Amino acid sequence: MAALENRPFVKMNGLGNEIVVLDLRDAPLAVPPEEARALARPDVLPFDQIMALYPPTTEGTSAFVRIINSDGSESGACGNGTRCIALYEAGRTGRDHLLFESVAGLLDCRIAGAAITADMGVPRFGWADIPLAGPVADTRAIELQAGPAEAPVLRAPSVVNVGNPHAIFWVEDIDAVDLAHYGPELEHHPIFPARANISLAQIVGADHIRLKVWERGVGLTRACGSAACATAVAAARLGLTGRRVTVTLPGGDLVIDWRVSDDHMLMTGPAEFEFDGQLSAAMLAGAA
Numbered sequence: 001m002a003a004l005e006n007r008p009f010v011k012m013n014g015l016g017n018e019i020v021v022l023d024l025r026d027a028p029l030a031v032p033p034e035e036a037r038a039l040a041r042p043d044v045l046p047f048d049q050i051m052a053l054y055p056p057t058t059e060g061t062s063a064f065v066r067i068i069n070s071d072g073s074e075s076g077a078c079g080n081g082t083r084c085i086a087l088y089e090a091g092r093t094g095r096d097h098l099l100f101e102s103v104a105g106l107l108d109c110r111i112a113g114a115a116i117t118a119d120m121g122v123p124r125f126g127w128a129d130i131p132l133a134g135p136v137a138d139t140r141a142i143e144l145q146a147g148p149a150e151a152p153v154l155r156a157p158s159v160v161n162v163g164n165p166h167a168i169f170w171v172e173d174i175d176a177v178d179l180a181h182y183g184p185e186l187e188h189h190p191i192f193p194a195r196a197n198i199s200l201a202q203i204v205g206a207d208h209i210r211l212k213v214w215e216r217g218v219g220l221t222r223a224c225g226s227a228a229c230a231t232a233v234a235a236a237r238l239g240l241t242g243r244r245v246t247v248t249l250p251g252g253d254l255v256i257d258w259r260v261s262d263d264h265m266l267m268t269g270p271a272e273f274e275f276d277g278q279l280s281a282a283m284l285a286g287a288a
């Protein structure tokens with residue numbers, strides 16, 4: 001019998017980032033990677049991330065969340081999924097202030113109408129924090145490029161860890177580069193021992209960035225909240241923007257505020273319920 005058979009699920013999305021919430025607080029089972037991969041098939045229950053909720057370990061928090069990509073790998077952060085679990089838990093409890101634990105730290109979420117703000121913590125910039133394979137002097141622009149050696153299409157990304165690793169390539173026009181082509185090679189580049197989420201970022205103005213993301217363990221997605229945070233802080237570090245920006249992704253806008261008082265990243269955007277159901281043996285075997 002599949003581990004997750006008969007478990008209820010809730011399908012949600014955050015700006016089109018496809019999220020499945022699995023509330024495992026009453027039966028804390030690990031999510032087997034092969035069951036996640038089977039479920040993610042396009043004809044079964046396609047998702048970008050599973051947000052699996054486990055019993056909390058700290059008083060005052062609702063749950064310990066584990067984040068599973070569609071390839072079965074685990075991540076430390078998922079911004080869009082965080083807003084989804086905040087909305088899910090608000091629906092259960094009627095509360096508008098929710099706290100979750102994650103491997104990357106505490107996630108403090110507040111709901112005000114359609115706007116959900118998640119405190120995504122403090123970014124890390126050290127090469128070993130990203131992690132990179134070896135020391136680099138300045139993580140605002142590292143020596144990495146893609147495309148022909150004599151005329152690279154992408155070069156010198158900023159790298160940031162916001163609970164998960166991100167590389168951000170600054171380009172004139174995000175629509176002029178085929179991210180689906182370069183994403184797989186860059187995600188798996190040996191400079192990133194834990195792989196990385198790969199973004200193309202276009203500075204529109206001091207308070208506006210356009211962004212496309214190739215997510216580690218998933219591929220192209222309509223939105224990535226942690227990439228929006230990573231890009232906002234990387235842009236501010238380079239003096240390309242201020243500390244509060246709107247990030248426009250294919251799925252819509254997020255507002256990122258890199259708070260001056262404590263360097264926490266506050267991400268604001270929507271989340272939506274779609275439908276719910278129960279996982280069957282067939283689904284967990286990859287059958288529609």
Ligand SMILES: N[C@@H](CCC[C@H](N)C(=O)O)C(=O)O
Nearest residue numbers: 075078079080164224225226
């Ligand atoms: N969709 C997410 C990011 C999910 C994790 C990522 N693919 C990784 O492996 O680090 C978001 O909204 O942040």
